[in-house]
Amino acid sequence: MESVALLVLCVSLLFPGRCLGAEGNLVPEDLQQAPEGQCAYFKDGGLLHMQHYVCCNDCDENNGQPVCGKTTYLASAKGAYCGPCGEDLGAGEPASTFRCGGCEGQAAVRQGCDKRYIYAGAAFCWLHSKCLELRCERAAQAAAQEDGSDDEPYCGDGRCDRGRGEDGTSCPFDCCPYVNDTECRHPHHCSKCPPVCCAEPGCCLD
Structure with missing residues (x-):
């Protein structure tokens, strides 16, 4: 992708x-x-x-x-x-x-x-x-x-759209929170920031 x-x-x-x-x-x-x-x-x-x-x-x-x-x-x-x-x-x-x-x-x-x-x-x-x-x-x-495709899923929308080929390698930002939910879960209204490797292929598991 x-x-x-x-x-x-x-x-x-x-x-x-x-x-x-x-x-x-x-x-x-x-x-x-x-x-x-x-x-x-x-x-x-x-x-x-x-x-x-x-x-x-x-x-x-x-x-x-x-x-x-x-x-x-x-x-x-x-x-x-x-x-x-x-x-x-x-x-x-x-x-x-x-x-x-x-x-x-x-x-x-x-x-x-x-x-x-x-x-x-x-x-x-x-x-x-x-x-x-x-x-x-x-x-x-x-x-x-x-083409008016703004509403279609894309890497960066916060959803791991596996049906369109997104995974921890092709779209770490969206998918690492699911591939490695222990370290990579995106915080909401809290102070924990996931490690930078959660934006890289492998999602901190390699």
Whole structure:
């Protein structure tokens, strides 16, 4: 499935110091700004160098003055780590880049992720940022196809749709909570964050 490409895969042997982003593009370790028209997921930055957040570069909108400029997509009301054009001000480590349909698309995706993944301690968890990445990728695909398929299951919707081939390898984000419900269950209104391996093939069982 295409969702396999959504995984953030480090390829240190072939490309030292760089990782594959959501669209298969190489993400430099020292990336300090999201590419124009895209968002970047940063980890281990911000407060105590433990936060996960997303910065988006929408300076191709509104004559370089995007209405969502400086917005930090973070599972917390606190933390301003993004500059007006997607600059990382939180000294985070870049994990991936992806498209999200500009300010309007980002706002819609954020609303869905906020409902599911904001809870006590969520700012120090990867779930909210990974939700943004996967749902943004889906939104960008739907907009490009213009086929009205937004309601169809997709990797990132929180449901493990085995009938469409989703499993712990093709869509860890949705399926690991079922494959390994001891370690990978997604928290709701609690403070436990599952380990990052719950977003990787194997679901922490390998």
